[in-house]
Amino acid sequence: MNAILRRKQHKAELKTQILAAAREIFVRDGYESFSMRKLAQRIDYSPGSIYLHFKNKEELFESLVEESFDRLLRALNRLKNGHAHQDPVAKLKTGLRAYIDFGLRNPNDYRFAFLLRRPLQRRPYKVHPAFDVMRYLVGRCVEEKRFRPVDVESTSQALWAAIHGITSLLIQRPTFPWVARRQLIDQVINNAVDSLMLRPDQEEETGVSHAQPSGV
Amino acid sequence: MNAILRRKQHKAELKTQILAAAREIFVRDGYESFSMRKLAQRIDYSPGSIYLHFKNKEELFESLVEESFDRLLRALNRLKNGHAHQDPVAKLKTGLRAYIDFGLRNPNDYRFAFLLRRPLQRRPYKVHPAFDVMRYLVGRCVEEKRFRPVDVESTSQALWAAIHGITSLLIQRPTFPWVARRQLIDQVINNAVDSLMLRPDQEEETGVSHAQPSGV
């Protein structure tokens, strides 16, 4: 009885170990020079053993992507629940900052989720759950009249663009002479969010705006 | 003499042809399944011939990246000179839009320049020339007091993040349910730029700001 359990646990641990090693190699050597053999050697098993846990290279890679997405999603969901006392704009900014921070603290996860390989046609829905958090936070800002009556969807997408931009650049261009990281991130977030805010002299505005107040 | 010249020209043409074919294969089949043999076959030369023009696969790939960077740079430089009559903010926005448009119209170039593979440690300077245009345009806005007295460098970087974000997402996630592309791009740009603008009631502000007016 116990033996079976132990075996199951051992198997799960091994799978985890494989995933970890694979992730490391993928990131260190790039997708193109990852190989099942290298992986096997790294974990001190025969190449065939990997196939006891993953159907093939593709499935192994997909598992890594999935894992990374899940971690990002979980990080964001933690946000949605906490910070109950904050006002919605602050909460949104906290969320955006959390997204970026997740990427910078877990660059490998971010790489797998967004950068490593052009995503396959199938499984596009995977982005949605993470994106729903964003929609929710933006929606709250509009509902509570902290934002101009902007379109929630397009605003969410624009904000995503901004934070994805800074996250991916900082990860992929580490040698660029960036200004202080904290300052840069704040600026990206403030730039993107502040222009959405309802200011006293605009309070009477109505109708949905696409956040294009400037006539320029 | 003439013969030598002709030969030189032929060589250059062949090199161009190789690069074009390589680019096509890289983009169509992905980096992973590009091979020197396929390339040779495509241009109807022997595999060995390619090595007369490129030391190895790596160098060939680098040439493609370089080429794409140059095209982006040239597209941006054209901007710097034109549009003399526009006010600096409009000019900046035009520039940002041009960057995005270049990426969307030449996704392969953009991929090579920024997305396809993590850049090598060497050659970090390559981003600079393109980035100088941005600094220049932002600088003009500050000088002419259309922007608050923000830090030019950090602002330029923040703007770059925004436009890189939307460009890369649109290229790499074509199946995501984006809102209308034009509208989305406008929103990204306006979001990022508008909050930088000096508004009548802020004109007296002094000192360099990092564009963090919001107390949030």
Add this chain to the structure above:
Amino acid sequence: MNAILRRKQHKAELKTQILAAAREIFVRDGYESFSMRKLAQRIDYSPGSIYLHFKNKEELFESLVEESFDRLLRALNRLKNGHAHQDPVAKLKTGLRAYIDFGLRNPNDYRFAFLLRRPLQRRPYKVHPAFDVMRYLVGRCVEEKRFRPVDVESTSQALWAAIHGITSLLIQRPTFPWVARRQLIDQVINNAVDSLMLRPDQEEETGVSHAQPSGV
């Protein structure tokens, strides 16, 4: 006691089941792409379990061949006993036809017995029992003076050649534009047998003939 019996029976049943599944895979996918793993999967047992019943792949295969031989033999033996009323020539022809029919109705058995793989050096005796029926039937024809006094052994072998030829060709060349199958089989049999028959004007002939009456 009973338990032991039950267990023994279970074991035998399982062995039968393995053989059946193996036969199916061998025939459907060809010898080359049969594998112990596929077999195990098919019968919902672990690969190791097969080795409790067969020493290795080779022995498993041999068992299939044996089985098929036995079935052929049994089919032929049924003949020897029946048809008591027929005259020996008719009986022989019935036997030859039965052999061919067995092959065509059980092409898999025939394949295993004769076609699938060159037989191993050992176990040559295996052909004999089946072949004895043939010798017996030919012998009767000679004894009862329906055949010229031909050599029973060489005649039997020649007849076997003829019926093996048509059987294997029909099995292995199904796309060849054969004439009507029944007609073809009859012709092969009649061609082979009729020239052996003693005709009224030859009745006085003596001595063993190798069935080579023609001077050509």
Add this chain to the structure above:
Amino acid sequence: MNAILRRKQHKAELKTQILAAAREIFVRDGYESFSMRKLAQRIDYSPGSIYLHFKNKEELFESLVEESFDRLLRALNRLKNGHAHQDPVAKLKTGLRAYIDFGLRNPNDYRFAFLLRRPLQRRPYKVHPAFDVMRYLVGRCVEEKRFRPVDVESTSQALWAAIHGITSLLIQRPTFPWVARRQLIDQVINNAVDSLMLRPDQEEETGVSHAQPSGV
């Protein structure tokens, strides 16, 4: 100039050498345990080199089959032209004997052509050219009234069955206690042919017969 020619010749020779080695391995070890690597080792080249001459294992195997068919065909065609003085029945018997002899003298060729692997669905026409010789020879016997007016097609097929039967059995069952080979072959041929012959007392028969004179 000369160099190019020499190279071409060398390439052709190498291809021949590969085919010869492959044939040997295929026959010695059986189709299932032939491997490109074994072949490479045998000819003292790298595995990759084989692929300079054959697209893949399948194509290599098909080349061998083709080669063997061609040799058989050529052997039979030589017959058609010679032996002008013989009467048609003798000529037919010579042809049948030649077919068998070819198989026994070139068992590997015969194996490739007919025995080694169940033929692919495509390329069924391949049997025809060889078979045409048979039709021609049988046709002559009928035309010249040496045979009863049998159906040429079905008779040819029946004869083919007989000679294929003895050829393949002698090749694949070398350990069977055959009677003297020459005697056995003669008996198969005579058995099959003699019953087709027109005998003086049958000369008045008309209409096409399927060679089933016996009422048995």
Add this chain to the structure above:
DNA sequence: AATGAATGAGAGTTCATTCAT
């Protein structure tokens, strides 16, 4: 009796690269 895990060997194939010609 049966299993799950593991392995070593090996399969076919493709690759970047070299080099004599």
Add this chain to the structure above:
DNA sequence: GATGAATGAACTCTCATTCAT
């Protein structure tokens, strides 16, 4: 300048088989 031949190394993946449990 260009080639064709060649290679050694690598690839993904499957195999028959073993053995502790």
